[in-house]
Each structure stands twice: as C-alpha cells, then as structure tokens.
Amino acid sequence: MSRSSGPRLLVCELYGFGVEHLFMEARDQVLNARDVATVQQARYALPKDARFRLDHLPGTAEPLLWVADVVAGAVRAQKVGDVRYREILGERVIDFPVDVR
Numbered sequence: 001m002s003r004s005s006g007p008r009l010l011v012c013e014l015y016g017f018g019v020e021h022l023f024m025e026a027r028d029q030v031l032n033a034r035d036v037a038t039v040q041q042a043r044y045a046l047p048k049d050a051r052f053r054l055d056h057l058p059g060t061a062e063p064l065l066w067v068a069d070v071v072a073g074a075v076r077a078q079k080v081g082d083v084r085y086r087e088i089l090g091e092r093v094i095d096f097p098v099d100v101r
Helices: 004-018 029-045 063-079 084-092
Strands: 021-025 053-057
Touching: 004 021, 004 029, 021 063, 029 053, 063 084
Parallel strands: 021 053
Antiparallel strands: none
C-alpha cells in the first residue's frame, strides 16, 4: 500500500472505529503536506459533521509510531509464508485488503 493510498482508505476505516486523530511520522515538509492533502481529500467520504485530524510527529519523539513498521513487517512475512510474527499479534491486528494498482 502506498503512503498516499493508505491514509485515503484508512481514514474511513479508522473513523468507523471511532478514531478522530491520526498521528503519522514526520518526514520533510513536502511529503508531510502531501499527507495532509491526502487526509483532507479522504474526509470528503466521511459524514459532513465528522471530525478527523492528522498530526505529524518525529519518530524519535514517539516510539509508538514504530508499531506500524513492526505490524507491516509481520503481515508481509505472513504473506510470503512466515506466519510466526503475525500469530504473535493475533487478533490485535485487523487486515484491510487494499487494491493498489
């Protein structure tokens, strides 16, 4: 899943779970602005009065941002045949299939 298609699709899914505030790891100004624009565009799919916000944080300031990399690695390993890490995560992870042509 690309950095731009992911948030666009996940905003709706996250909102459905009651999430109103998304934190992403900060990169450079241009890429951060692209993330913001992507999330703003995704908000059009939410109800008109929906609240959803994106903030960027430096990865060094918030170690919980690294969790996404750990989960992505576990899911990728499962897809290539190594289920050990994904089994450890169990039902804590919800897999949202995304078509990224």
